Amino acid sequence: MKKQKVVIALGGNAIQSGDASAEAQQLALENTARQLVGFIEKGIDIIISHGNGPQVGNILLQQKAAHSDKNPQMPLDTCGAMSQGMIGYWMQNAMDKVLKERGIEKNIATIVTRVVVDQKDPAFKNPTKPIGPFYSEEEAKRLMEETGAKFKEDAGRGWRRVVPSPLPVSIKEHSVIQSLVDEGNIVISVGGGGIPVIETENGVKGIEAVIDKDFASQKLAELVNADALIILTAVDHVYVDFNKPTQRKLGEISIGELSSYSQSGHFAAGSMLPKVQAAIQFAQSNPERKTIITSLDFAFEAMEGKAGTVISMQGEKILS
Numbered sequence: 001m002k003k004q005k006v007v008i009a010l011g012g013n014a015i016q017s018g019d020a021s022a023e024a025q026q027l028a029l030e031n032t033a034r035q036l037v038g039f040i041e042k043g044i045d046i047i048i049s050h051g052n053g054p055q056v057g058n059i060l061l062q063q064k065a066a067h068s069d070k071n072p073q074m075p076l077d078t079c080g081a082m083s084q085g086m087i088g089y090w091m092q093n094a095m096d097k098v099l100k101e102r103g104i105e106k107n108i109a110t111i112v113t114r115v116v117v118d119q120k121d122p123a124f125k126n127p128t129k130p131i132g133p134f135y136s137e138e139e140a141k142r143l144m145e146e147t148g149a150k151f152k153e154d155a156g157r158g159w160r161r162v163v164p165s166p167l168p169v170s171i172k173e174h175s176v177i178q179s180l181v182d183e184g185n186i187v188i189s190v191g192g193g194g195i196p197v198i199e200t201e202n203g204v205k206g207i208e209a210v211i212d213k214d215f216a217s218q219k220l221a222e223l224v225n226a227d228a229l230i231i232l233t234a235v236d237h238v239y240v241d242f243n244k245p246t247q248r249k250l251g252e253i254s255i256g257e258l259s260s261y262s263q264s265g266h267f268a269a270g271s272m273l274p275k276v277q278a279a280i281q282f283a284q285s286n287p288e289r290k291t292i293i294t295s296l297d298f299a300f301e302a303m304e305g306k307a308g309t310v311i312s313m314q315g316e317k318i319l320s
């Protein structure tokens, strides 16, 4: 039987839920690694991607706070690279530990990943990606006046700084990522959606933005010819009428049906909508491919068709 290959995109709560200390984030990632090891035990090849919104925003603030002539502040693309290295390093340690406990021998590596974006992407004129900590409305408005940075309310959770989030066009490292995973290694890549870059006559140039990790993961899953894209977040399913008395969870669902719910406004912009859009794009790229949206706890069951929202050209089922 053909070996399965999946791209697993880790949402915010897989790395940080509340406590932003290095210790707490590493503990969260250890829990995440315990769930992901089920894929390895079943012989499935995995590429892990992850978000970086809270981390890249905090790194940027640290840069600003320590800024001096001798210690200049680094730009946002470089902060993105720092976040890839930091989270990738933590994830490597976490996976190594769990693999050792289970007696599995596997190599794991993080690839610093550059993602090409279009300089003319309309996202540069309309910053939408929340990064860093949450503020009260009052604090956010004061910071906007003092710094000129943009802040927006983030899905009822508070105010956050927002930066441009252009769509991924291509992934510079996709071939090396594919070779590594096809040789049986565990690869961590497109962390934080990848480092946004443009190609110029003088070479590759970093761009100050943060790419959505679900769109970058979808692009990578297509480029490495993955069988499934698994988007892990805080909810077990995608819902229609989310948080209303009429809320229903979606199980196996076709692209057409999910698109029609999306057009009716069931999925919140900046949270579930990009996941649904990425899910549809991946599933419609090939009839053999599926996208799963579920929580970390149900990741493996969802792969076996027993949980989660599963989007493909065929599926069609509302659970309850």
Ligand SMILES: Nc1ncnc2c1ncn2[C@@H]1O[C@H](COP(=O)(O)OP(=O)(O)O)[C@@H](O)[C@H]1O
Residues within 6 Å of the ligand: 010, 011, 012, 013, 051, 232, 233, 234, 235, 237, 238, 239, 240, 241, 242, 266, 267, 268, 270, 271, 272, 273
């Ligand atoms: N229709 C919906 N179905 C399920 N969750 C939804 C829906 N609309 C909004 N959400 C919210 O979107 C969240 C996922 O988005 P977000 O927290 O930004 O993702 P991430 O896990 O990648 O950080 C869910 O935890 C849920 O609170």
Ligand SMILES: NC(=O)OP(=O)(O)O
Residues within 6 Å of the ligand: 011, 012, 050, 051, 052, 053, 054, 130, 192, 193, 210, 211, 212, 213, 214
């Ligand atoms: N880059 C990115 O999408 O990060 P979050 O998932 O943390 O917002």
